[in-house]
Amino acid sequence: MVLLFLAAIVAGFALLGLSLLGVVTATLATVLEFIGAAAVVVFAIVLIVKAIMALFGKLKL
Numbered sequence: 001m002v003l004l005f006l007a008a009i010v011a012g013f014a015l016l017g018l019s020l021l022g023v024v025t026a027t028l029a030t031v032l033e034f035i036g037a038a039a040v041v042v043f044a045i046v047l048i049v050k051a052i053m054a055l056f057g058k059l060k061l
Contacts, residue, residue, distance in 0.1 A: 012038075
């Protein structure tokens with residue numbers, strides 16, 4: 001499951017890099033940048049939350 005989240009983050013970075021190639025129009029590049037940035041942020045937050053939950057689960061406070 002974690003590898004799937006990491007793959008989603010890498011895909012988000014790929015979408016950010018795609019707009020830099022200049023192959024797409026300006027409007028589509030803006031949309032791709034927004035989707036890529038949102039994917040990176042969302043899945044990074046999910047990984048951080050899962051790591052915190054795993055940490056607290058192992059501490060048994």
